[in-house]
Amino acid sequence: MFNKIVIFGVGLIGGSFALALKNAGAVKHVVGIGRTSASLERAKALGIIDEIGASIPDALKGADLVLIATPVAQTEAILASIQAHLEPGTIVTDAGSTKADVVAAARAAMGEKIAQFIPAHPIAGRESNGPGAAIPDLYQGKKVVLTPLTENSSGDLERVMFAWKLCGAVIHRLSAEEHDRVFxxxxxxxxxxxxxxxxxxARKPHAELLFQFAASGFRDFTRIAGSSPEMWRDISMANQTALLAELDAYITQLNGIRALLAAQNGPGLEAVYANAQRARQNWMSSIEAAEKARKEGGD
Amino acid sequence: MFNKIVIFGVGLIGGSFALALKNAGAVKHVVGIGRTSASLERAKALGIIDEIGASIPDALKGADLVLIATPVAQTEAILASIQAHLEPGTIVTDAGSTKADVVAAARAAMGEKIAQFIPAHPIAGRESNGPGAAIPDLYQGKKVVLTPLTENSSGDLERVMFAWKLCGAVIHRLSAEEHDRVFxxxxxxxxxxxxxxxxxxARKPHAELLFQFAASGFRDFTRIAGSSPEMWRDISMANQTALLAELDAYITQLNGIRALLAAQNGPGLEAVYANAQRARQNWMSSIEAAEKARKEGGD
Known part of the structure; x- marks a missing residue:
């Protein structure tokens, strides 16, 4: 049970976390803090939060847990703003899509209170955003990756894992660097x-003709290009090193396939395509098996 | 009305064409020809075809329309096998995903009967394949691109368009070269x-870890990598020139984005992402508007 949880950013991610814990009867009081009062009022009207935080010192008084669920670029400023007011028993966690930069930001902002910060990344999202998009079962069966610091106590870690399990999530642990390379x-x-x-x-002169004939394969392939440009700019910049390494490997891969195509090497091209198809089928099968096991286990 | 239609390849594409015309009451007799007798028996049992073609001369006798709906690499051999038996009143069309190569194959195989061949590409598909996957409304609201030859008569063209309209398809016309560049x-x-x-x-040493954390964005992005490797090898080879040009443009694009990322040029990166997001939203809106207009028009 949590007596008081403070959530920075009461949109899809933070709001769904609050709703899940409320549904589980696991939190008495949720305080929301955000940049726009409209979002906070909306979140209160929707029952996501019980109180709009009037000031950071007040909000943090007696808090068990703080979740930072804002765009990742704001994390350091928020940590810096709460550091002085953080009580010894309060755990801070986040929901950022990158972790090495968040850990660096936390070390810079938290100082001697760094042990109280437990970095996390829930792997969940929807097309829509804001408090209105928050749902209590967003995390049901989804993965949450914790990237604990050596300073974190096992008791605090257990508390954060407990909260995410109440949301229905499946907990994984990676180092921050592993996390960033994987994602x-x-x-x-x-x-x-x-x-x-x-x-x-879109920048080709005959773009209109091209889009006219784009069909369902194109739609699915480009669905993620409908995501927030600001958010993905921040993620790309925050994970620059690992992303550059993956991009370079992919450009090398494309140049290899280009050579096969230019040489009219049908068997070579087919081998690449067939390996991809096989790997994807295995992956889909393992997802389905894991989902089935999870449901049967009632977990 | 068609008295007799001959279909080479009674799977998803050919089978759905036959079922749609039967549903519309627009064909008296459908003859199927294929590589495996199991598929043909299945198609007959499912009511897709009325007769399994015993021989090409018999099948073509009195046929109004021949549809070639096999993998595109077989088109030339099939055209060569039917050429001598083709009656003057029979129209031949196809369903291949590439068109310049099909036109070249037709010119090589059909000789002085080339005017009877009308190249076409229905833009429809499903995850599954074979006669069991065929459904009468596969083409409902889908595009069919005709790439007519200068030799085709307008009467024959009208007949092919009529058949596809009976299937519920929306007809478009492009040159074979335009078609191949667009697709x-x-x-x-x-x-x-x-x-x-x-x-x-899949070829990375830590592939298993990577797949473990791949989520719904990855699933949709790679859905088309579940497609048949043989089919896409053939399409890639058949459309080599246009595909190489698009691949080169894309590699150039990636190198440009790589430079933005390496230079930590956030605004530059965001401009690319935002332009893509905007273009995709416009495209999705235009699809929805077209679909709405089609349904309201009862077309």
Whole structure:
């Protein structure tokens, strides 16, 4: 049970966290803090938060847990603003899509209170955003990756894991660097590639004709290019090193496929395509098996 | 009304064409020809075809329309096998995903009967394949691109358009070269890029860890990498020139984005992402508007 939780950013991510804990009867009082009073009023009207934080010192008084669920570029300023007011028993966690930069920001901002900060990344999202998009089961069956610091106590870690489990999430642990390399490959690079393709097509003189004949394959391939440009600019910049490494590997891969195509090497091209198809089928099967096991386990 | 239609390849594409025309009461007799007797028996049992063609001369006797709906690499051999038996009143059309190569194959195989061949490409597909996947409304609201030859008569063209309209399709006309350039950009390149990404990840030493954290964005981005490797090898090879041009443009685009990222040029990166997001939103809105107009028009 949490007596008081403070949430910075009461949109989809923070709002869904609050709703899930409320649904589980696991939190008595939720305080919301945000940049626009309209969002905070909306979140209060929707029952996501119980109180709009009037000041940071007041909000933090007696808080068990603070969740920072704002765009990742704001994390350091928020940590700096709360540091002086943080009580010894309060745990701070976040929901940022990159972790090494968040850890660096936390070390810079938190000083001797760094042990109270537990970095986390819930792997969940929807097309829509804001308090109105928040739903209590957003995290049901989804992964949450914790990237604990050596300074974190096992008791605090347990508390954060407990909160996410109440939301229905499946907990994983990686180092911040592992996390960033993994998500550069399976999330940040695909976003960059999808944006790159749509921008490339949109800037062609016959773009209108091209879009006219784009069909469902194109729609799904580019769905993630509908994501927030500001958010993905921040993620790309925050994870620059790992993303550059993945992008370079991919450009090398494309140059290799280009050579096969230019040489009319049908078997070579087919081998690449077939390996991809096989790997994707195995991946889809393992997802379905894991989902089935999770549901049967009632977890 | 068609008295007799002959379909080469009674799978998803050919089978759905037959079912749609049967549903419309627009065909008396459908003859199927294929490589495996199992597929043909299945198609007959499902009511897709009325007769399994015993021989090409028999099948073509009195046929109004021949549809070639096999993998595109077989088109030339099929045209060569039917050429001598084709009656003057029979129209031949196809459903291949590439058109300049099909036109070249037709010119080589059809000789003085080339006017009877009308190249076409229905833009429709499903995850599944074979006669069991065929459905009568596959083409409802979908585009069919005709790439007519100068030799085609307007009467024959009208007949082919009439058949596709009975299937519920919306007819478009392009030159074969235009068609291939358009689909290289909006279909063939995205397939190649999706295959390339999954193959790239699958060959990394820590592939298992990466796939473990791939989520819904990755799933949609790579959906088309679940497509048939043989089919996409053939399409890539058949449309080599246009696909290489699009791939080169894309690699140039990636190198440009790489430079922005390496220089930590946030505004530059955001401009690319924002342009893509805006273009995709406009495209989605225009699709929805067109779909609404089509439904309201009862077309």
């Amino acid at each position: 550069a490959a399976v999330s940040h690079l695909p976003h960059l590639l999808a944006y790159a393709l749509v921008d490339d097509i | 290289a950009a909006v279909s063939h390149l995205p397939h190649l890029l999706a295959y390339a990404l999954v193959d790239d990840i």
